[in-house]
Amino acid sequence: MLVERIMTSPCITIHEEKTIDDAFTLMTEEDIRHLPVVDDRMVVKGIISDRDVNLALPSMLGENAVKLNASVTEIMSRNVMTCHPLDFVEDIAVDFYELAIGSIPVVRNGRCVGIVTQKDMLNTFLELTGVMTPGSVIEVAVPDVAGIMHEVTKVFQVHQTSIESILVYRDKENKDQKLVLVRMQSMNPGPIIDALDAAGYKVRTPLDMRL
Known part of the structure; x- marks a missing residue:
């Protein structure tokens, strides 16, 4: 099975010049847990998870490790693992397992065109097994x-x-x-x-x- 068969496309992304507060609002409104960070050409520069955002939110003690008006680039993960729409799902499943990651952006011709998450992988497994x-x-x-x-x-x-x-x-x-x-x-x-x-x-x- 090919990645293009299971990926979410178009993918919700956030521009690298946006703030952490923007990312929090977008993830809350869209009910998503992973947000690729892109530039003007939709090139993936990093990725943010809901955990990254939550760690940046004010704690119960009133401390704030990162200001919410700071750029998303301050909390994003860099050197992001990506895949191509024509990659096999079985191959990226190994990446999910070995790297313990929650999502993989899908890139075609250098542009982010989709995303595959752990939930997508689980749904695919359920479909393949016919349960x-x-x-x-x-x-x-x-x-x-x-x-x-x-x-x-x-x-x-x-x-x-x-x-x-x-x-x-x-x-x-x-x-x-x-x-x-x-x-x-x-x-x-x-x-x-x-x-x-x-x-x-x-x-x-x-x-x-x-x-």
Whole structure:
């Protein structure tokens, strides 16, 4: 899946000459948590989070680390990680994880054209796994050999049952196997389970997996 499929565009930004108070007002009115800082050409110069703004607000003791009429450049994070609309979502997911960041501005031809947030990534994960679609889910243990997925999905084809999503991951307890999590568009997985059992596959249901 490409970034352009999930990014928020156009992106709400703030000019580098605006104040911290301007950023606070904009983030409050738009109900957003991340605000790219740009120049006249929409080039990303930094990014501000709601945490950055909150730290600049007056504390309960009346102290103020940064004046609210100061430039947003005083509290913004620099050297911002960016991505391109045609980057793969799976690749930027690694950046979110390794850098522990909350958002990534999307840049095309040097201009900020969108933004991807942690919420966007979560929504994408939910969409890819198909959990928002009614149906059933099973986990199938299969040998880690070429062509095995064809054999598994053939069972669904025979029973005319559509597959909503498939996730494949390694079995930590058995290196020669993979675990296939299949979400199907059927509320009655019984015939599929019986057919997979008959074919020699070990099948687990949400009850077995304590889901």
